[in-house]
Amino acid sequence: MLSKNKLKQINALQRKKGRSENGLFLVEGEKMVDELLTQYFGEGESVYKITDLYYTLPWKMNHLDELEDADFNCEEVTESELLKISCLSSPNQVLAVVTTPTKMLKPLDEELVLMLDGVRDPGNFGTIIRCADWFGIKYIICSTDCVELYNPKVVQATMGSIFRVNVIYTDLPAAIQKIRRNNPLKPVYGASLVGDNIFNMNLDQNAVLVLGSESHGLREDVKEMLTREVMIPRFGQGESLNVAIAAAILCSEFKRY
Numbered sequence: 001m002l003s004k005n006k007l008k009q010i011n012a013l014q015r016k017k018g019r020s021e022n023g024l025f026l027v028e029g030e031k032m033v034d035e036l037l038t039q040y041f042g043e044g045e046s047v048y049k050i051t052d053l054y055y056t057l058p059w060k061m062n063h064l065d066e067l068e069d070a071d072f073n074c075e076e077v078t079e080s081e082l083l084k085i086s087c088l089s090s091p092n093q094v095l096a097v098v099t100t101p102t103k104m105l106k107p108l109d110e111e112l113v114l115m116l117d118g119v120r121d122p123g124n125f126g127t128i129i130r131c132a133d134w135f136g137i138k139y140i141i142c143s144t145d146c147v148e149l150y151n152p153k154v155v156q157a158t159m160g161s162i163f164r165v166n167v168i169y170t171d172l173p174a175a176i177q178k179i180r181r182n183n184p185l186k187p188v189y190g191a192s193l194v195g196d197n198i199f200n201m202n203l204d205q206n207a208v209l210v211l212g213s214e215s216h217g218l219r220e221d222v223k224e225m226l227t228r229e230v231m232i233p234r235f236g237q238g239e240s241l242n243v244a245i246a247a248a249i250l251c252s253e254f255k256r257y
Helices: 004-012 016-022 030-041 057-061 064-069 079-085 122-134 152-157 172-182 243-255
Strands: 024-028 050-055 073-076 094-099 113-117 139-142 166-169 188-197 208-212 228-231
Touching: 004 016, 004 079, 016 024, 024 030, 024 152, 030 050, 030 064, 030 094, 050 079, 057 064, 113 122, 113 172, 122 139, 122 152, 122 243, 172 188, 172 208, 208 243
Parallel strands: 050 073, 113 139, 113 208, 139 166, 188 208, 188 228
Antiparallel strands: 024 094, 050 094
16 A cells, blocks of 8 residues: 555656656556566666556556566555556556656767757657657657657657657757767758658758647757758748757658668
């Protein structure tokens, strides 16, 4: 049975302040936790460390091998207890408490890198991470005003891709300058409504692609550092394209070459 103190500690992780102060976040649901355990027990050392795992009896009976190998706290709970600690409107069978790792920017040679400028919607942000994972993009660099990576809605929207894509928050112009110092020929493309038609371009996969929010686009100090603005042509009357959908289309075009 979960103590009142333990309930308080876990519920604190539903808020940004609690996650920041404790260096922990929540992973919920069978698919998400299965992805987490695959990374945790897989080859190589996972940057995500599980501290606690709470699960119902049905989940336990299907995961006896993983629980036997666990080096973290494992505790069976009732569905009503799980409801008290869950962020989900319809709680699943399992919840993990996980450490927030410190991720350092490595040299980004021969890689397509995504940059996000002011993307604040959790669903869009998580979907972009999922998109990056699909296209084999290992790094996303975000402006400091993007939504927090460990927001429960972001975590859920990634569908497990959060465990395979490195997300870094920093000053974008400074990050672009650093990348250019390491690789002066690496082009920096920015998604825009008035750029060059992406379908008519020969694109270099060793590049940076910057996407802004639907409402504000790219800020001026980022635009000034672009090699080229690119756009997805509009054939209908829509005012704008969802940033996550735009990310998928643009990444697909880069990976065609």
